[in-house]
Amino acid sequence: MSTDAMGAHAAVCPAARLLPQGSVRDTGAVLAGARAVVAEARGDRQRRAEVGEVLLHVLTHGHDARPRVAEAITVLTPEQVPAARALLAGYLADRNVDPNALRGDPWWDENPPEHERLYTLVALTLLDRSYLGAAEDAYRAVGAHTAAGTATAYALLGPEHESEAVARLSSVIADEPAGSVVGAVRALLTLGLDADAADAVRACMTRGVVLAGLVRPLNTASPRVLPDLIEAELRALMETPGWHLAERGKDDPDTASEVLSCGAEYGERVAAALWQLVESDVREPEYRWRAAVRLGLLSPAERERAVGFLEAAGVVDPEAPRGMVGTPALAEGEWVEVQGAVAAAWRRIELQLAERFPQFAVHLGGPATPAEIAACEAELGFGLPPAFVASCLIHRSVGFGGWVTRMCPHDDIRQLPENRDGQVMMNDGWTSDTPDDEIRQDRGGRQGWVPLVGDTGTECDVLDLEPAAAGRYGQIVNLDHGCPNGVQSPGWLELLERFADDLEADRYVLDQDSDLTLR
Structure with missing residues (x-):
């Protein structure tokens, strides 16, 4: 991208200079843009300096972005390391100057979230290894939910730290509540540990933990973990259909469409799950009708058969026009x-x-x-x-x-x-x-x-x-x-x-x- 093009895309956020299109909040896209510009610039110090200034700004985009941005600064624009270190050290010393700190409520002021400090410490360690001990202590002290959410950032510190993070994730998956478990499995997938992730998904299903939406689009998941993810998705569909079935009249992706996108061989399993919802007399009528409509993804005839079943069973369609239900009559x-x-x-x-x-x-x-x-x-x-x-x-x-x-x-x-x-x-x-x-x-x-x-x-x-x-x-x-x-x-x-x-x-x-x- 030329210097003129970089300037033309700088709307409000400086990160727009690195993106021909897309959201400036997509850290991965911004960093990819930075790498492309630096590779194209080669010996052009001015353009590389512009990239460095943008990356310094991106450090303010959110705590979770900081470690990856800090790592990119050390590789792409190492001359900005002192400025980045000073910026983050200032945030660490006084969270009141951190633009991403949760505040405005006395509770947050007295109980700052664990992840704020940990993400900043990991980023600082990537810029200056003297912060390593503080980052290690912080990660080992946080609760299960934060440990799962920050594991991929902590793993950036090196192979030993990745191993430590994976061990912590395994412990979370085995023993912690569902909210923390979902984050832990997602972290394993992000780290590319497909075999571990597949084992974790199976363990979660054994525990009865509902897992869905871990990879989107679902058909981009690794073949090593895809079968287990599909099994988890279909179980989630049965457990909580309101979250995993698209509303009627909306062409939104949902569990049924995501699984079907992975191959025709999954059609029978999707049909079986949807028919189980249609035939369930303990499910809310709305979800039975949604399932019937989604059977249309397989064929119009399958949808009509399901609709006919519900009508014959006397299951009222909540979206069908109806007269007003009256109050008890009063003289x-x-x-x-x-x-x-x-x-x-x-x-x-x-x-x-x-x-x-x-x-x-x-x-x-x-x-x-x-x-x-x-x-x-x-x-x-x-x-x-x-x-x-x-x-x-x-x-x-x-x-x-x-x-x-x-x-x-x-x-x-x-x-x-x-x-x-x-x-x-x-x-x-x-x-x-x-x-x-x-x-x-x-x-x-x-x-x-x-x-x-x-x-x-x-x-x-x-x-x-x-x-x-x-x-x-x-x-x-x-x-x-x-x-x-x-x-x-x-x-x-x-x-x-x-x-x-x-x-x-x-x-x-x-x-x-x-x-x-x-x-």
């Missing part, structure tokens, strides 16, 4: 009674909060219109429980400045369909809870579970519009990682009245974290 007099009870509960709650906890922030939205409620129901495909409707006609949203024990806030009524769709998408179909008569009698998420508040992480309270036979329409259920924790309240009115009762009985205290907790 006119009963509706008026519900409205009155909900209004009375809210008067009691608002009075008690104002009198007992005037400093506690309460955010009650204005009334929703009947048209907004109808629109929400249409998007959900379910009618809302009468008590919840009556409540939204008073307060369209309920929020507090802190946590309130035994009371649920809820987002604006217009947000609820989006909350539900997000919950369905996040649930991967695998749950560890036991089916019951009140909430559900199989596994997997529900279209009728409507999170009252979105973006709450792994735990949320949902309005249950699809209860099991012994449950009640509109009951409040707590979910943790998609698993029901039991019914929190039989309905919205009961929840409001319980909150009012607890307030009037002086059962709450405002604690030091500004949360309302029970005494």
